Amino acid sequence: MNITELTVHELQEKLKNKELKITDIVKAYTDRINEKEKDVQAFVTTLTDEATNQAKEIEEKVNSGEISGEFAGIPIGIKDNMCTKGVKTTCSSRMLENFVAPYDATVIENLNNENIIDLGKLNMDEFAMGGSTEYSYFKKTRNPWNLNKVPGGSSGGSAAAVAAGMVPWALGSDTGGSIRQPASFCGVVGLKPTYGLISRYGLVAFASSLDQIGPITKDVYDSAMLLNLIAGHDEKDTTSIDREKVDYTKCLKNDVKGLKIGVPKEFFGEGINKEVKEALEQAMETYKELGAEIEEFSLDIAEYSLATYYIIACAEASSNLGRFDGIRYGYRAKEYKNLRELYKKSRSEGFGAEVKRRIILGTYVLSSGYYDAYYKKAQQVRTLVMEQFEEAFEKYDVILTPTSPTVAFDIGSKTNNPLEMYLTDICTVSVNIAGLPGISIPCGVDSQGMPIGMQLIGNKFCEETILNAAYTFEQKIKFRENHKPTFEGGIN
Amino acid sequence: MLREDYEAVMGLEVHAELSTKTTIFCACPTNFGASPNTQTCPICMAMPGTLPVLNEKVVEYAVKAGLATGCDISRDSKNDRKNYFYPDLPKSYQISQYDKPLCEHGKIEIETSEGKKTIGITRIHIEEDAGKLNHDEFGGGSLVDLNRAGVPLIEIVSEPDLRSTEEVELYLKKLKSVLEYIEVSDCKMQEGSFRADVNVSVRKKGDSKLGTRTEMKNMNSFRSITRAIEYEIDRQIDVIENGGKIEQETLRWDEVSGKTFSMRDKEDAQDYRYFPDPDLVAIKLSEEYIENIKKTLPELPESRKQRYLEEYKLSEKDANIITSSKYLSDLFEGAIEVCNNPKAVNNWIISDISRILNETETEPIEIPFDSNQLGKLVILIDKGTISSSIGKKVLEELFENPRDPEEIIKEKGWIQISDEGEIKEIVLKILEENPQSIADYKAGKDRALGFLVGQAMKQTKGKANPQMLNKMFLEELKK
Ligand SMILES: [Zn+2]
Numbered sequence: 001m002n003i004t005e006l007t008v009h010e011l012q013e014k015l016k017n018k019e020l021k022i023t024d025i026v027k028a029y030t031d032r033i034n035e036k037e038k039d040v041q042a043f044v045t046t047l048t049d050e051a052t053n054q055a056k057e058i059e060e061k062v063n064s065g066e067i068s069g070e071f072a073g074i075p076i077g078i079k080d081n082m083c084t085k086g087v088k089t090t091c092s093s094r095m096l097e098n099f100v101a102p103y104d105a106t107v108i109e110n111l112n113n114e115n116i117i118d119l120g121k122l123n124m125d126e127f128a129m130g131g132s133t134e135y136s137y138f139k140k141t142r143n144p145w146n147l148n149k150v151p152g153g154s155s156g157g158s159a160a161a162v163a164a165g166m167v168p169w170a171l172g173s174d175t176g177g178s179i180r181q182p183a184s185f186c187g188v189v190g191l192k193p194t195y196g197l198i199s200r201y202g203l204v205a206f207a208s209s210l211d212q213i214g215p216i217t218k219d220v221y222d223s224a225m226l227l228n229l230i231a232g233h234d235e236k237d238t239t240s241i242d243r244e245k246v247d248y249t250k251c252l253k254n255d256v257k258g259l260k261i262g263v264p265k266e267f268f269g270e271g272i273n274k275e276v277k278e279a280l281e282q283a284m285e286t287y288k289e290l291g292a293e294i295e296e297f298s299l300d301i302a303e304y305s306l307a308t309y310y311i312i313a314c315a316e317a318s319s320n321l322g323r324f325d326g327i328r329y330g331y332r333a334k335e336y337k338n339l340r341e342l343y344k345k346s347r348s349e350g351f352g353a354e355v356k357r358r359i360i361l362g363t364y365v366l367s368s369g370y371y372d373a374y375y376k377k378a379q380q381v382r383t384l385v386m387e388q389f390e391e392a393f394e395k396y397d398v399i400l401t402p403t404s405p406t407v408a409f410d411i412g413s414k415t416n417n418p419l420e421m422y423l424t425d426i427c428t429v430s431v432n433i434a435g436l437p438g439i440s441i442p443c444g445v446d447s448q449g450m451p452i453g454m455q456l457i458g459n460k461f462c463e464e465t466i467l468n469a470a471y472t473f474e475q476k477i478k479f480r481e482n483h484k485p486t487f488e489g490g491i492n
Numbered sequence: 493m494l495r496e497d498y499e500a501v502m503g504l505e506v507h508a509e510l511s512t513k514t515t516i517f518c519a520c521p522t523n524f525g526a527s528p529n530t531q532t533c534p535i536c537m538a539m540p541g542t543l544p545v546l547n548e549k550v551v552e553y554a555v556k557a558g559l560a561t562g563c564d565i566s567r568d569s570k571n572d573r574k575n576y577f578y579p580d581l582p583k584s585y586q587i588s589q590y591d592k593p594l595c596e597h598g599k600i601e602i603e604t605s606e607g608k609k610t611i612g613i614t615r616i617h618i619e620e621d622a623g624k625l626n627h628d629e630f631g632g633g634s635l636v637d638l639n640r641a642g643v644p645l646i647e648i649v650s651e652p653d654l655r656s657t658e659e660v661e662l663y664l665k666k667l668k669s670v671l672e673y674i675e676v677s678d679c680k681m682q683e684g685s686f687r688a689d690v691n692v693s694v695r696k697k698g699d700s701k702l703g704t705r706t707e708m709k710n711m712n713s714f715r716s717i718t719r720a721i722e723y724e725i726d727r728q729i730d731v732i733e734n735g736g737k738i739e740q741e742t743l744r745w746d747e748v749s750g751k752t753f754s755m756r757d758k759e760d761a762q763d764y765r766y767f768p769d770p771d772l773v774a775i776k777l778s779e780e781y782i783e784n785i786k787k788t789l790p791e792l793p794e795s796r797k798q799r800y801l802e803e804y805k806l807s808e809k810d811a812n813i814i815t816s817s818k819y820l821s822d823l824f825e826g827a828i829e830v831c832n833n834p835k836a837v838n839n840w841i842i843s844d845i846s847r848i849l850n851e852t853e854t855e856p857i858e859i860p861f862d863s864n865q866l867g868k869l870v871i872l873i874d875k876g877t878i879s880s881s882i883g884k885k886v887l888e889e890l891f892e893n894p895r896d897p898e899e900i901i902k903e904k905g906w907i908q909i910s911d912e913g914e915i916k917e918i919v920l921k922i923l924e925e926n927p928q929s930i931a932d933y934k935a936g937k938d939r940a941l942g943f944l945v946g947q948a949m950k951q952t953k954g955k956a957n958p959q960m961l962n963k964m965f966l967e968e969l970k971k
Contacts, residue, residue, distance in 0.1 A: 083541045096540065103534055105541060204540040209770035237543050238773050316770055319575050322584025323538045327636065343577055366575070366765035375767060 003028035004165035008222045011168060012070055022062065022073030026055035029075050029119055033166045039147055039487055041139045042161040044080045045088050046120040051075060054117045061115075071114040071229070077167035079158050080121035081128055082213065083202040084108055087118070091204050092136035093126045095324045095331045095350035105202020106237070107171060107213050107230045114229060119167050123157030126352045127321065128178055128206040130154050131424040134415050135354045142411070143186060144485035145450055149408040152182030152424075158216045159186040163485050169217040169226055173203055175210045176309050177403075177428025180440035183216055184403035184453020187442045187483060189470070190216045191223045192428075194461045195435035196241040199234030205320040207313035208239075210432040219480065220441065220471040224248035227463065243461065251464035252471040257291030259469060262396030264299035267427055272405040279444035279452040280402050286476055287400075292469075297395070301388045304381050305430035310422060311365050311378035312433070317355075318362025324350060357418060382433050389434045393459040398469050401427050403440040403453030427455060437463045441470045442479045449486065451479075499697045500725045501705075502660055502690055503652035506667060507645050508677040509621065509685035510553045515642035516620045517544030517587065522644075524683050528626070528637035536642040538582035543771050546571070550644040551594065551775060553676040554618045555785050557646055558595025560674045560792060561613050561667075565782050569594050569775040571618075575765040579636050580623040588619035588647075590766040594775070600650075600670070601794070602662040603812065611663050612651030621645050646676075652691065652702065657718045664688060664714065665816055669793050672818040678857060681712055690721055693738070694728045703728070704738040708752055710745045720745040724752055796821055804834040810842050819856035820845075826863020831870040840866065844887055852891075861894035869897040881954045882906045910957040912964075918956060919964045922948050933969050941965055 003025055006014070014020040030048040037043060061067045078084060081091045083101035085108075090096045104112065111118070125135040133141045133156025141156045143149040144164040151160035155172030159182035162170050172179040174192035183190025191214045198213045205211060215226035228249065233242040263284065268277055284294050326332035326346030333345030351359070365374035392399060404424055414421045431438040436457055443454040454473075458466040515522055518535035535542040558565050572590035598613035623638035648667065654660050668686055671677045679686035693705035708724060711717040723745075728738050743752035791799075793815040800811040814824050820841060827837040849856065869890070873883045878901055889900045901907055909915060922944055923930060932940040945961050 081541075083539075089540070091540070099540070101534075101539060101541065103539070103542075200541075201543050202541040205771075207770075236545060238545055239543075239771065315767060319573055319585050319765070319767070322575060322577065323540070323582060325577060325579075325584060327579050328537060328582060329539070339579070363765065366767055368763050368765075371765075371767075 004032045004168075006168070007218045008074055008168050008225060011074060015073070022059040023052075023055045025073065026051050026075055026117060029167065032164075033119065036144075036164050036166055036487070039142060040144055040160050040164045040166065041141045042122055042157040042164065042166055043077075043120045044090050044092060044123050044136075044138055044157070047087065047118055048120070051117050051119050058115050058117070067115055069114055071116050073115060073117060075117045075119045075168060076111060077119050077122045077158060077161045077170040078108070079124055079155050079170065079172045081124060081173055081204040081206075082108060082171060083204070084118065084121065087121065089121065089204065090138070091127045092124045092138055093351065093355070094137045096204075097137070097331065099329055101202070103202065106199035106234045108202060110229050110232075116229075122155070122161055122167075122170060125154035125156070125178075126355050127204070127317070128154040128173055128175055128211075129317070129354050129358055131177070131181055131421050132409070132411075132414065133157060133160075133182070134411065135352055137352055140411060143408045143450075144487055145187060145408070146448070146489045147487060148410055148489040149450065150185065150411050152185035152404070152408060154178040154182075155190075155216060156182045156185075159183050159188055159190065162186070162188045162216050162218060164487070169215060169222050171213055171226075171230070172216045173206075173211055173213050174428075174432065175206050175313060176432050177425045179214045179216060180403050180428050180438055180453070180455055181424060183440045184442070184451065184455075185408035187445075187451030187479070187485065188216055188218060189220055189223050189439065189441050189474075190214065191227060191439045191463070191467075192431065192437060193227065193231065193463060194437045195432075196239055197231050197437075197461065197463070199232070199237040199240045201234055201236040205316075207316040208320060209316060210309075210313055212432075220439075220467060220474050221249060221252060223439070224252060224467050224471075227467075241461075246464065248463060248467055251468045253468055254472050254475050255291075256287060256469055256472045259287075259292040259398060260396045261287055261292050261294050261469070262297050262392055262399045263294060264302060264392075264399060264401060265296050266299055266302050267401040271423070271426070272402060273407065273446075275446040276402050276404075276406060276452050279446070280400075280454060283443040283454050283473065284400065286473060290472060290476060294400075295396070297392065299388055299392060299399075299430075301381070301385050302430050305385055305433055306422065306426050308378045308381045308385065309425070309429035309433055310361065311374050312382065314358045314362035315366050315375050316362070318359045318366065321351075321355070321359055326350070354418070385430055386434045389430075389436060389457075389459075397458075397462075397465050399457040401455045401457065403427055403455040407446050407448070407450035407452055431455075431457055436460060437466060439466050439470050441474060442483070443473070443477065444479075445483055449483075451483070495726070495729055497697055498694045498725075498729050499699075500655060500721070501652050501693045501695065501702055502654035502721065503705075504648075504650045504654065504660065504663065504691070505689040506648040506650075506664070507687045507689075508557075508648065508671055508679060510550055510644040510646060510676055511678050512547060512549040512553060512644055514547060514549075516547050516550050516618070516644035517642055520642060524685070526639055528635070529639060531639045532641070536582070537638055538584075544587060544769075546772055546775070547644065550618055551777075552785060553644075554594045554616060554646050555777070555782065556674045556676050556789065557648070557671060558598060558616050559782075559786055559789055560670050561595075561598035561600055561616070561648075563595035563598030563613060563616060565777065566592060566594055566596065567777050567779075568592065569777070571769045571772045571775070572766045573769045576762055578622070579634065580625050580638075580641070582623065582638060582641055586620055586622065587769055587772070589617035593617035600663060600666050602659060602666050604659055604662060609653075609659065611653045611659070614649040614651055616646050616648050619645050619647060652693075652705075657721050660690065660721060661714055661718060664717070666793075669816050669818060672857075673790060673792055675790070680855070680857065681714075682855075684712065687712065688717060690717065692721060692724045692728065694725055694732070704740050706738065706740065706752075707742045708745050709742065709755070716745060716747050719750060720752065723750060727752070793818075793821070804828075804838070806834075806838055810838055813846065814838070814841055817856040819859065823856075823859065823863045823866060827867035827870065830864055830867025831874065833870050833874060836870045836874070837866065840870070840887070844884060848888070848891055859891075861890040865890055865894060865897060872897055872901065876908060876910055876957060877901070878906055878908050879954060879956075879958055881949075882908065906955060908957050909952060909955050910960060912960070915956060915960045915964055918948050918952060919961065919968055922951070923965075923968060930969065941969070
């Protein structure tokens, strides 16, 4: 048995029937991290020693009956923009290189309550700004399916670690596609929940009205289980919605008969890779075979989504990142003559180029004289995007699109062209703008063996619908049984 | 042209700290004067990942202030971010309200020497206070104290309806007393919980167009506000008279030199990049919510004043003074309940208490004794236990070291001599010592009686009952 290839629900099964012990599982993962980290470079901080000790403690407590719970001792990896008490939270930025939060994010508290073990903090694009994890201050994470390729981003460390079996599952965050796009590139399952379903307290903000935390997992069942653990109202986040708790595993019925799936033609036009398009068409056929109804429709507002997204996200980021000023915590320039220079040098030296680019963009669109033309206009378009989705969901249960127009690209191929990098978000951003749930699951591989992702979008708080649609598809094509990352290539 | 040919136009922006127990977006205490950074948490220190949660009491207090000043209350309001960098502003933005304030279109009535005048209130909005920078006497740099960061404020913006320093002062006093009455702010100017920025412009009398205005900050007493405005009006007229132009700028009042200094001009005016705070949801208020707050509004100064005029027959002037402060007004009503002598209580407050407050530059809220003690003092005089001149000494004691007035007079031996035998003894002694006065009186000089009573009071250190003295001297002199 290869422990690190198992899903979490499989691990739970084996713990239950005593085939495995918690310490076995954690040992397998720490060994795997030690073996693969030099190739994959997924972690900013590894907690292998801490995890080993914790595994022993939890195992003893479980054996003595002091604690119980189906997740006790299950390991996880956390994207490095979620605050973890006593462990560095860097956002992969020089600015927070040594920042240790004195509190846990609400999602981390939820995991701790279940005695889940943190294996470490995972690499990302600096402050979650990017689509390839190449904008990390510390390292470039590599795609386990081909080490010369990017894992996507910004939750590239999380997706790569799950794909490489270095963690059984992970938490990512998604502002414009940062969970779904890397999940697609790495052949794993990534869910961005409805805005407001998960508390953002303790998630270092990039764009507050778009950010959501979500699971990156090996399969859909694990995704539903992790969602169960993190979903729910939090008094510390007033944008989180107070609604009744549901068990998301209950909706996985392996049945999509009569499900109405809308396919927006705009997502299959210019710019989409031929093999990606073919894989998606194949997926639609599969859904038809399974008894779902597929219909093409127009979502023409999507054309404006990317511009709208970059205006809103950058505007909010420019304000959210103001607190990194070198005064209270974070990077401070060594020498400065006055306050102005302290700010200027600390922020110039502490932030990377992409973060600065977005702060400047955001500052510009909020400036007096430009506000109406950019920020206000973008908010108006945002309303239109929401309305068009609302209309679409009157007709369809699920909207199906590619997660990304391409498969994972070569490391270094887009870092000098920000606009091309922004285009990798084109299929995912409208979901954030409208605050909807979206899931990416693998639907095949291209001729090079690189995974192709399919995105299923649901109406607000209809996670159950897209999870079931994804689960039913997954059961049919059995992607994980047929395809495995090869760890081929590798440049150093 | 002469100064008299110009008219000054003033508008005020008042910041009042709300007296909620906790801060506006976290649960830190709002006490004044705690040691630096001890009343902070990750939220008000703006640690990464933290989020604000709006304190509902802040909305309630602001709505109260709006209702008490006749504002329309917005059913749909929101919080906005005002972005700028300064070390006392940990998030690098202040959460405030921009285009949808909680309260709008209110008014306040003042009574000037020329009659009643209505001052418009443009808006009242909620926002958070910033921290403080303290100069480091040892290291030479600046130290940041974030205790005050997140203390809730309301900003009350007036229309440019004010024309004189008298009006400004009356407006501020009225506003202050309203906020005190509805108990949303303690309005302590010394501690900065009630501060005013003043916009000043001048124009030739008869002009309908407003002149260019300057904004003055950093005044922390009524006196410095008045001084600053007078200085600024003169300065602006001087500039215009010398052919210059007024620049729109922000000025800092310097109390020591008595001058204003430019803080920043229009050229490098800050662009605050206001936008709706995405971390906070819209503030939606129901009719029922607003109605409920309306019901809890206490009696306001205007109505108390009317009551004093009718019920206690106070003069307009006295009623104005007493109702100008909730604390004075409460003291007045409380003392009456104890002694049932409104006229005497009124006299105490208007004359001696007001005088002592003035002399010691104390605000009514700082009066150390309570209405019960004042009421008892009045009773002691009414019963003849002490004379009113001893009463004044008791009042001074109450300011020094407040305790039961009866205890004070016992302790000090100030009880009035009202024993007939004792009084007679004193009278005879004084008469014996002053034969000239007897002769004067008999020759028709009435003043001699006053002199004799005065001598008796002097010898008894004010303790003899003056009415009894009077009566007995007359009896003896007529013999
Ligand atoms: Zn706090």
